[in-house]
Amino acid sequence: MHRAQLAMLTSFFALALMFPLVAPYVALASEILIFALLAMSYDLVLGYGGMLSFGHAAFFGIGAYTTGILLIRVFPSVPVALLGAVCVSSLAAAFVGYASIRRHGIYFTMVTLAFAQMFYFIAFKWTGLTGGDDGLQGVPRPNIGPIDLHPEINLYYFILALVIVSMFVIVRVVHSPMGTALQALRENRNRAMSVGYNVDKFKLVAFVISGCFAGLAGGLYALLLNMVPLGSLHWTTSGEVVVMNITGGMATLFGPVIGAVSIILLRDTISNYTDAWSLFMGLIFMIAVFGFRDGIAGFFQKKIIPRASEILRRAFPRKR
Amino acid sequence: MERKCYAILTICLLSIAFFLLVNAPAVAEPLKISVLTDMSGPYAGITGANVEAAKMAIADFGGKVLGEPVEFVYRDHMCKPDVANQKAKELYEKEQVDVIFDCPNSAAGLAVANQAKIHKKLFINVGSGTTRLTGPDCNRYTFKWAYNDYMLATAVGLWAAENLGKKWYTITADYAWGHDLLHHFSEALKAKGGTLLGNEMVALGTSDFSPYIIKAMNAKPDVLVLLNAGKDAVNSTKQANEFGLKNKLKIIHALMFIEDIKASGDVFAGDYVTGAWYWKSDNPGSKEFVEKWKKQFNKPPNWMNAATYSAVTQYLKAVERAKTKDALPVVKALEGHEFRDLLANPGKIRAEDHMEVGNAYILKAKQPGEIKEDWDFFEVVGIIPPGKAYQDPKETGCKMEKTE
Structure with a gap:
């Protein structure tokens, strides 16, 4: 692993350890972590794979519902439920990916959206299993061994541990030969094909990995809320993730994390002061799109960090 | 060089954390009331003004209960159950409120009722219609006001x-x-x-x-x-x-x-x-409430607004009867209580399922x-x-x- 990435991951870890103290409330910090993971997993598809999937809510929601249903009906064990969520959402991602990856551009977007809507309506109608419009209520948080997950702060650190591991894996995937190939075929599909890469296979693998982590994020969300809202499967959740990626910076991995943190934090704070919060969110999104084409992370990487390091270098000349 | 930077960063963050810990807000002493409602989603036009109704109820009660001024906060749940759930945690844990009012949308209502049970604090629902709140999903800390499906x-x-x-x-x-x-x-x-x-x-x-x-x-x-x-x-x-x-x-x-x-x-x-009510009805206090409302908003209140006013008023009265703001004594003071006010003439809070019933x-x-x-x-x-x-x-x- 590259030193810079390790540094980023450790600094993220250091910041995240203290985040509950600074965040408005602990449950919000947990929510931000979960959406950071979701946005990061989506970056694999959008940023690195160049696929504008509009159905990521499906894997998030399927993960959440699987966790909820397993915990309520089958076996009250968090690891089992989360593992189930990961498996089921990966399977769903394989299915959706297999059917949609042959299409490109807007057609791909539409097919993924259609699948996501299909899952949404299944959950909406199958009230016996999912609770329908009322959501799946009363998801328990059983202890894991000696760890009591009921206090919000305990759950936060549990989520943090899983998110850090997932981030490590995602970073590894991006910097593996597969990740490099993925970027190559994003940049020039025909050239990648002519070199001999099986384009669809790479895309599908990236899609499934992404769906797997989205499912994990969904499972954690069900634990956090003690319920699964039907909205977790709604297309607006997919839209939110796209917005987080674009404001944060695509294909930067930590950009989407920054996007998730800033969007959820801003929405939560602004909505305490005005009911026109969505107006401000829209303005911020527009500023991000017009002003920071590479997102907040890209802006820092390209403009601020080089300048800052220049200043630092002058202030502290390196002794050799 | 890089290491030095990290050391400085860590020290900064630790000191911020320490500062925040030391200055953590003291446990709120006075009674704190909150309204959690839809102010920017599809029901905003109907339920958004419930915040004003609650404020008006507190002001009309004299702004004080048990000799202490009543504090008030509100949150917008955007008609999303996940947001409602998170905001309920914020209100109970961070804001240390004693009660949450309203909460339209059945899924949101059920989610907040579960949080009320977990936190052992009151939740008086006005906005959501589901009968589950006073049925299979009922709990000791949750009340349902004015109507259901x-x-x-x-x-x-x-x-x-x-x-x-x-x-x-x-x-x-x-x-x-x-x-x-x-x-x-x-x-x-x-x-x-x-x-x-x-x-x-x-x-x-x-x-x-x-x-x-x-x-x-x-x-x-x-x-x-x-x-x-x-x-x-x-x-x-x-x-x-x-x-x-x-x-x-x-x-x-x-x-x-x-x-x-x-x-x-x-x-x-x-x-x-x-x-559940109509603004032309002549229940005790109804006319005065409508007059005040019209002066402030140039329109009469809808029955959700009146129900919120009634719920807040009856809660404050229950606190006075219980002589404490602790959750369980207030629950007991509410259970089985009969009253007459602008909304319900007569009204009763049923002890069996915590449903406040009045004329339809x-x-x-x-x-x-x-x-x-x-x-x-x-x-x-x-x-x-x-x-x-x-x-x-x-x-x-x-x-x-x-x-x-």
């Missing part, structure tokens, strides 16, 4: 079967809420010995209702029941009007507010609906020619007593736990 369906259902005709046809929005209402409506009809000629399940957001309306028309019912809300209600009624149905039969709706009529002109003229009003939308005063859109044509409008507490399926 059973009452919406049963009150107007019983009245219509008696006064409008015994042959019905229903058009139902095809999801949990619609199914629930259909069940309660057909039970009411059965109780009065009527017949349901047919039912059409229609997907949410359908724009063309004409096939269903033609079917309904051919069945020749006395009453057409439209179990939908919002845009669906407007579209289906508009198309029924275009087929001239209102000359042949009466239309009943599940849920309608004065704001809906203001927004849609004469579409609903002559239709019937249940309400049968409202008939006036024809445009009959409206003499702006916003006076309804005529009260009937009153159903609480014993008939609400389900017997033995049948709700609520098993109230006895936490001491």
Whole structure:
């Protein structure tokens, strides 16, 4: 692993350890972590794979519902439920990916959206299993061994541990030969094909990995809320993730994390002061799109960090 | 160099953390009331003003209880159950509120009720209609105020079967809420010995209702029941009007507010609906409340606003009776309490399932020619007593736990 990435991951870890103290409330910090993971997993598809999937809510929601249903009906064990969520959402991602990856551009977007809507309506109608419009209520948080997950702060650190591991894996995937190939075929599909890469296979693998982590994020969300809202499967959740990626910076991995943190934090704070919060969110999104084409992370990487390091270098000349 | 930077960063962050820990807010001593409602989602036009209703109730109570000033906060849940759930945690844990009011949207209401149970603090729901709150999902800390789906369906259902005709046809929005209402409506009809000629399940957001309306028309019912809300209600009624149905039969709706009529002109003229209150009613304190409201907002309050005012007032009175703001004594002071106020005349908070019950009003939308005063859109044509409008507490399926 590259030193810079390790540094980023450790600094993220250091910041995240203290985040509950600074965040408005602990449950919000947990929510931000979960959406950071979701946005990061989506970056694999959008940023690195160049696929504008509009159905990521499906894997998030399927993960959440699987966790909820397993915990309520089958076996009250968090690891089992989360593992189930990961498996089921990966399977769903394989299915959706297999059917949609042959299409490109807007057609791909539409097919993924259609699948996501299909899952949404299944959950909406199958009230016996999912609770329908009322959501799946009363998801328990059983202890894991000696760890009591009921206090919000305990759950936060549990989520943090899983998110850090997932981030490590995602970073590894991006910097593996597969990740490099993925970027190559994003940049020039025909050239990648002519070199001999099986384009669809790479895309599908990236899609499934992404769906797997989205499912994990969904499972954690069900634990956090003690319920699964039907909205977790709604297309607006997919839209939110796209917005987080674009404001944060695509294909930067930590950009989407920054996007998730800033969007959820801003929405939560602004909505305490005005009911026109969505107006401000829209303005911020527009500023991000017009002003920071590479997102907040890209802006820092390209403009601020080089300048800052220049200043630092002058202030502290390196002794050799 | 890099390492030095990290050391400095870590020290900075640790000091911030220490600072925050040292300056952590002290435990809130005075009573703190909160409203969690939809202020920017689809119900914002109806429930957004509940915040003002709660403020008004606190001010009218004198702004003080047990000699301490009452604090107030509100949060917008955007009609999303996940946001509602998170905000409820913020309110109970960070803001240290003693009670949360309102919370429309059934999923949001159920989620917050669960949080109330976990945090052992009060939640008095006004906005969501689900009977689960006072049924299988009831708990000691959750109360339901003014209405529920059973009452919406049963009150107007019983009245219509008696006064409008015994042959019905229903058009139902095809999801949990619609199914629930259909069940309660057909039970009411059965109780009065009527017949349901047919039912059409229609997907949410359908724009063309004409096939269903033609079917309904051919069945020749006395009453057409439209179990939908919002845009669906407007579209289906508009198309029924275009087929001239209102000359042949009466239309009943599940849920309608004065704001809906203001927004849609004469579409609903002559239709019937249940309400928990109407701003022209002369309950004790009702007139003063409406006057104040009109002065502030240039329109009368809807019954959700009145219900919130009533709930906050009765809660404050219960705190005075209990002589403490602790949750359980206040719960006990509320349970079984009977009162008369602007909303409920008389009203009772049932101990068995924590449902606040009062009279249900049968409202008939006036024809445009009959409206003499702006916003006076309804005529009260009937009153159903609480014993008939609400389900017997033995049948709700609520098993109230006895936490001491």
